[in-house]
Amino acid sequence: MREVDHLDVAGLSELLHGGDLSPVELTTHVLDRISELDEQLHAFVGVTRERALTEAAKAERELASGESRGPLHGIPYAVKDLFDVADEVTGVGTHLLADNVAPADATVVRRLRDAGMVLVGKTHTVQFAFGGVGINHDTGTPHNPWRDDEPYVAGGSSSGSAVAVAAGVVPVALGTDTSGSVRVPASLCG
Numbered sequence: 001m002r003e004v005d006h007l008d009v010a011g012l013s014e015l016l017h018g019g020d021l022s023p024v025e026l027t028t029h030v031l032d033r034i035s036e037l038d039e040q041l042h043a044f045v046g047v048t049r050e051r052a053l054t055e056a057a058k059a060e061r062e063l064a065s066g067e068s069r070g071p072l073h074g075i076p077y078a079v080k081d082l083f084d085v086a087d088e089v090t091g092v093g094t095h096l097l098a099d100n101v102a103p104a105d106a107t108v109v110r111r112l113r114d115a116g117m118v119l120v121g122k123t124h125t126v127q128f129a130f131g132g133v134g135i136n137h138d139t140g141t142p143h144n145p146w147r148d149d150e151p152y153v154a155g156g157s158s159s160g161s162a163v164a165v166a167a168g169v170v171p172v173a174l175g176t177d178t179s180g181s182v183r184v185p186a187s188l189c190g
Contacts, residue, residue, distance in 0.1 A: 001029045005168035009075055012171055016063060016074040023063065023074030027056035027118050030076040033169045034121065043142045043164040045081045046088060047121040052076065055118040062116065073116030077172040080161050081122045082129050083109055093125040093136050093157075108174065123160025123173055132184050134159035144189055155185035162189040 015021035084102035134156035145167035158175025162185030
């Protein structure tokens with residue numbers, strides 16, 4: 001299924017809605033890619049495997065019965081570890097918040113779930129989402145996927161999200177932007 005690794009959302013949506021690809025197949029592939037590549041990339045701070053498989057199975061049942069929630073239905077995505085995800089830690093890139101378990105999904109996470117998207121995990125950010133280089137000495141630094149021989153920075157603060165998308169691990173990842181926190185890593189990771 002490597003042909004879907006860098007396919008955009010429109011292409012994936014067409015495959016999912018046309019029945020040529022199932023949400024469970026796609027989500028399982030994305031989860032396998034995370035397992036295969038994240039030791040090198042260090043993009044993810046946590047993977048929501050059970051939630052992802054449950055959401056994918058629900059999307060698959062709905063699409064198979066002709067019930068579409070729109071073009072995002074069945075598409076896997078990740079979120080920066082600044083967004084609350086129910087029953088998951090929102091660590092904001094620091095060990096100081098290692099016990100900060102979210103009681104509910106952030107509004108954007110809830111809306112994407114309502115649109116039928118499949119959350120596969122949370123991505124690294126710099127400490128407190130404050131820094132443009134993307135280095136995090138506390139919880140770990142994501143690695144720019146374009147250079148294996150030399151360590152190139154990923155940019156920050158949405159470094160993990162940019163790395164995950166640029167490497168073709170997930171088709172979509174949310175970040176935040178106050179002073180270039182999405183734009184810098186998007187630029188540095190291509």
